[in-house]
Amino acid sequence: MEQMHREKRAEFEAVRAKLFALVYRMLGSRAEAEDVVQDAWLKWHVADASKLRSSGAWLTTITTRLAIDRLRHLQIERATRSGGWMPDPWIEGLAPSAEDLALRAVQMSYGVMLLLERLKPEERAAFVLHEAFECDYAEIAKILAKTPANCRQMVHRAKERLQRQGVPAKRADPAAHARIVERLRAAMEAQDRVGLVRLFCDVPSVISDAPETVDAVATADQIATTLSMRGPGDQMETVSMNGMSAVAWMRNGEVDALLDISIGEDERIVALRIVTGALRLAPATRVFGRAAIMRLLQPVSSQAASVTMRGHFPVDIDA
Structure with missing residues (x-):
């Protein structure tokens, strides 16, 4: 038995x-x-x-x-x-x-x-x-x-x-998608409002788990203004989210938001999805938040005085 x-x-x-x-x-x-x-x-x-x-x-x-x-x-x-x-x-x-x-x-x-x-x-x-x-x-x-x-x-x-509802007939090219995500991350990091406006179509859809932004419609200018409001301790990182590149908005070593996008044929962003719920973000913080990165670096901490990671955590973005 x-x-x-x-x-x-x-x-x-x-x-x-x-x-x-x-x-x-x-x-x-x-x-x-x-x-x-x-x-x-x-x-x-x-x-x-x-x-x-x-x-x-x-x-x-x-x-x-x-x-x-x-x-x-x-x-x-x-x-x-x-x-x-x-x-x-x-x-x-x-x-x-x-x-x-x-x-x-x-x-x-x-x-x-x-x-x-x-x-x-x-x-x-x-x-x-x-x-x-x-x-x-x-x-x-x-x-x-x-x-x-x-x-x-x-x-x-x-x-x-x-x-x-907006799902394209064929899957987006991962390389093109990753390229636009990196441009989005860099523009947010640099607080480049003009660059952010250029990334979006005129009226992209915005969906979030925050009640005030559910199925919202905003102009590229409004989105750019919001995404360029970076705090002094904020950092933007590129991660793999459900098999595609996305942007993690880090604040005080934890994930404050995850930004997922869809791009059109002209490679402009036509949809923005923003995840902010603490329970949904907790697994992401466990993967690459400050505590996770410190655990990762601990074995080599004695070999280097300091390690700086900006722009990308060591996460497989092409999964």
């Missing part, structure tokens, strides 16, 4: 990171994803594995269905909140975890994750499984207990709806 439990634990751990990546894409919450994956483990623990044709397929199916049920409740809760809701940003650590690597393998930008909230739970599941995990419609049909034709229609509708 003990040997069987060890084998089941090993089978689950082999796919745990993939399951977490799936649920995180579904729910936009790290804590909720952990809870759903734990629920999947409890169901797997009592399941009769000898009757299953594929343990991986069974776990994917049960986890997706648990995520759909959880998402139905979450969307009702989020709709009643007075402030803005945004997904938890994912900042990859210096030593990537299994979850980091799984998320890197199924990249989905932060902007797309935000807009996924507007899809119905089953529609979102079908879209994530097809677009991020490359499941075919027959596989999705088994997971959702629908026909392949129905699943194809759901994914098609989801794509059309997302494109109407």
